[in-house]
Amino acid sequence: MSTLRGKTAIIGCGLSPVGRVPGRSPLWLAADAANTALEDAGLTKSDLDGVLSAGAFASPFHRFSVALSEYLGIQPTFSNTLQVSGATAATAFGIGAAAIAGGLARYVLVAAGDSLLTGLTPDLALRSMSESRDQQYEMPFGIPVANTFAMTAHRHMRDYGTTPEQLAQVAVVHREHAARTPGAQMTAPITIDDVLSSKMVTTPYHKLDCSLISDGGAAFILASAEDAASLGIENAVYLLGAGEAYTHEHIFLMPSITSTGAALSSAKAYAMAGCTASDIDVAGVYDCFTGTVIMALEDLGFCAKGDGGPFVADGHITYGGTVPVNTHGGLLSFAHAGLPGSLFHFHEVIAQLRGACGDRQVPDAELGLVHCLGAGWAANATVILGTEATR
Amino acid sequence: MITPEQAAAKPLPMPDADTAEFWAGLARGELLLQHCLSCSAIHYYQQGMCRICGSSHLEHRAASGRGTVHSFSVVHRAPGPAFKDETPYAVLLVELEEGPRMISRLVAGADPSVVDFDMTVQLVCVPVDEGVTLPCFRPA
Numbered sequence: 001m002s003t004l005r006g007k008t009a010i011i012g013c014g015l016s017p018v019g020r021v022p023g024r025s026p027l028w029l030a031a032d033a034a035n036t037a038l039e040d041a042g043l044t045k046s047d048l049d050g051v052l053s054a055g056a057f058a059s060p061f062h063r064f065s066v067a068l069s070e071y072l073g074i075q076p077t078f079s080n081t082l083q084v085s086g087a088t089a090a091t092a093f094g095i096g097a098a099a100i101a102g103g104l105a106r107y108v109l110v111a112a113g114d115s116l117l118t119g120l121t122p123d124l125a126l127r128s129m130s131e132s133r134d135q136q137y138e139m140p141f142g143i144p145v146a147n148t149f150a151m152t153a154h155r156h157m158r159d160y161g162t163t164p165e166q167l168a169q170v171a172v173v174h175r176e177h178a179a180r181t182p183g184a185q186m187t188a189p190i191t192i193d194d195v196l197s198s199k200m201v202t203t204p205y206h207k208l209d210c211s212l213i214s215d216g217g218a219a220f221i222l223a224s225a226e227d228a229a230s231l232g233i234e235n236a237v238y239l240l241g242a243g244e245a246y247t248h249e250h251i252f253l254m255p256s257i258t259s260t261g262a263a264l265s266s267a268k269a270y271a272m273a274g275c276t277a278s279d280i281d282v283a284g285v286y287d288c289f290t291g292t293v294i295m296a297l298e299d300l301g302f303c304a305k306g307d308g309g310p311f312v313a314d315g316h317i318t319y320g321g322t323v324p325v326n327t328h329g330g331l332l333s334f335a336h337a338g339l340p341g342s343l344f345h346f347h348e349v350i351a352q353l354r355g356a357c358g359d360r361q362v363p364d365a366e367l368g369l370v371h372c373l374g375a376g377w378a379a380n381a382t383v384i385l386g387t388e389a390t391r
Numbered sequence: 392m393i394t395p396e397q398a399a400a401k402p403l404p405m406p407d408a409d410t411a412e413f414w415a416g417l418a419r420g421e422l423l424l425q426h427c428l429s430c431s432a433i434h435y436y437q438q439g440m441c442r443i444c445g446s447s448h449l450e451h452r453a454a455s456g457r458g459t460v461h462s463f464s465v466v467h468r469a470p471g472p473a474f475k476d477e478t479p480y481a482v483l484l485v486e487l488e489e490g491p492r493m494i495s496r497l498v499a500g501a502d503p504s505v506v507d508f509d510m511t512v513q514l515v516c517v518p519v520d521e522g523v524t525l526p527c528f529r530p531a
Contacts (some may be wrong), residue, residue: 059434065487127471129399136410138508139435140525141496143482151462151484158462160506163480201468202482250436253486 005272006391008097009228009236011221012041014349018216018335021186022118026056026064027071027219029113031339036071037219042231043107048221050078050105052096054088054112054339057128058119068111078105080250081218084202085132085374086286087244088112089342090381094242096222101115104226107368113217125213129338132375146210146289148251148376150202153291156258157204159306162294164204165307168195170290171208171332173318180360181348185214185353186333195290210342211331218343220350225391231384235354238391240275240367241384243268251376261380262299262371269382270301277301280384282352282362283323284345287330292373293317297325300371300382324362327352340370353387366390401473403523406458410437412451417524419518421453424489435491456514457531459527461492465503485528498527505530 014036016029019039024032025247031051038045051074063068078099082088089112096108116125129145156162172192178184190208198207228236245261245268248254270276277300285300287293294308302323303311311317317325328334328348331341349368351357368385394467406414416423425434440447462484469475481503483495497503498515512528519525 021410121395123471124398126393126468127473129470135402136404136406138494141482141494142466142470142474142480143494144466144468146468147464147466147470150464153481154464155462155508189508199467200465203463203467205464207468209508250494252494253436257484342462357467376501 002226003092003272004097004101004242004341005240005274006238007101007225008239009223009225009233010350011228011231011233011236012037014219015344015347016039016113016217018183018337018344019138019214020117021115021215024115024215026059026113026115026119027068029115030068030175030219031071031216032113033113033217034109034111037111037221039108039232041221043221045072045074047107047133048074048109050074050096050099050108051076052079052092052108052110053081055081055083056112056114057125057338058115063130078108084379084381086288086342087372087374087379087381090243090370090372090383093222093239093383094189094244094381097239097242100222100224106223108222109219110222111217111219112343114338114340115215116213116338117215119215122213137250144202146202146205149289149292151251152257152295152377153289154204155265156291156295159258160309161311162291162309165192165288166294166313167204167209168192169197169312170287170293173312174326174332177327177360178279178316181328181334184329184334185212200233204291205289211288211336212333213346214335216335216336216337216344218340218347220346225309227329237350237353238387239386241269241271241273241391242299242382243272244381246379247377249378254377256293259305260295260299260377262296262373262382265380266322266371266382268302269384273371273384275384280323280367280369281365282349282368283328284326284349285325286342286372287326287332290332293325296371296373300369319362327357327360327362345370345372349385353385398471399473402412403501403520409439413437414523415452416451417516417526418522419528422514422526423453424491425449426452428487433489433491435487435493455488458487458512458528459511460484460506460510462508463506465506479503483512483528485491490529493526496527498529501529
């Protein structure tokens with residue numbers, strides 16, 4: 001069987017300003033990040049022939065990737081605006097890699113931006129995200145986007161004894177990580193008590209169990225490993241594995257609400273990469289809510305099913321633990337700009353693998369994993385990345 | 392991009408060919424499930440063909456209206472302005488006696504703090520708008 005393992009290199013990365021970035025459109029945020037990524041790769045915009053993007057809640061453009069190309073002044077011959085909610089970013093890397101390996105494009109820009117915080121009011125941002133629920137069977141009951149995730153975590157607490165304090169610890173660790181990350185939106189230290197005494201949003205989630213609402217953009221340049229070598233790229237990071245899983249659309253048709261498609265998507269990614277969870281040095285795990293991280297850690301194989309709460313409480317997702325997770329602070333504390341939000345996880349894991357994280361560097365990080373998910377666990381996508389040494 | 396006017400409006404079901412009978416049933420006080428005459432699967436989500444075997448031989452039968460709470464979440468921060476006046480309210484993931492699960496809500500007036508896992512609940516059909524009746528539940 002043919003494989004994408006090691007065939008594609010990420011040769012450029014860029015972030016726009018993130019957090020509160022007033023007056024900047026989703027297109028500007030994505031384009032600003034794209035320009036940084038191009039500079040990082042040593043390419044110019046005329047080198048790009050592929051563009052993959054995601055839609056933006058605060059943008060009127062249905063074909064965001066096409067609008068972004070126009071904004072950048074390029075005319076790609078491969079493009080799409082992807083949409084599998086929070087999993088979108090991870091799918092873009094697999095699709096981009098496949099497009100390059102298959103000859104559809106040579107240099108693919110993966111870029112997205114949104115201004116959820118200043119481009120929309122809080123009410124509009126929440127309602128926009130809830131619009132992805134079913135118009136007939138879910139939305140009429142007043143189901144916030146948090147609610148599907150809340151119900152899965154709630155049952156997880158019931159079945160496995162996961163506690164509110166363990167959920168809160170996820171938020172505390174993310175805030176500690178964000179405090180070390182330049183540009184992070186929320187850096188003031190918080191305690192478990194702070195999380196538990198913050199306003200209830202939808203049980204069991206308090207305000208500080210929920211991800212932020214932010215502005216921001218991120219961008220990456222993908223190329224074949226051969227082109228990366230001929231360009232003389234010294235810090236290339238390679239795509240070693242990719243897997244996706246779609247287990248349901250409606251939360252009431254999720255086969256089990258405590259075991260997720262992350263198990264299947266990651267199994268595919270590990271098989272392609274030829275590694276297991278125990279080989280992973282650093283991870284980015286979609287953290288739209290604290291309980292989401294706990295459930296994902298289990299299904300990604302970092303701990304046994306049901307042990308996610310104690311795993312977090314015992315210090316296993318930070319420095320010195322089993323696998324430092326979201327060392328930039330994640331959606332919970334770095335920034336959550338809608339669909340671009342999970343591109344920030346990629347930016348961080350790639351920076352870790354490049355050894356470019358300064359005082360938040362995970363020592364000897366060679367293998368990284370990013371898991372993105374969305375739509376109440378309906379969509380899952382896992383990508384495994386590695387340094388030249390792991391290729 | 393959503394407009395403030397759209398966000399202020401309550402989302403209501405828009406019956407189509409797959410769901411018209413289902414919504415008509417609720418208006419009569421019946422929760423209609425689709426029973427597949429080919430493979431015996433029972434569906435809450437209404438579709439023109441069986442999700443298990445693909446058969447289009449599906450028959451509507453009224454559910455007993457009894458179920459249990461598989462999971463729930465009490466909403467304190469509404470998803471936009473349309474639901475702000477109703478908080479706190481309990482969104483339920485109900486497992487019907489017949490097997491299928493569905494998203495629903497504890498009826499207005501019932502105390503959301505009494506909801507617990509696996510508690511038994513009973514269907515209440517709540518008219519909410521011209522021609523629209525929602526399937527809600529009360530403690531049994």
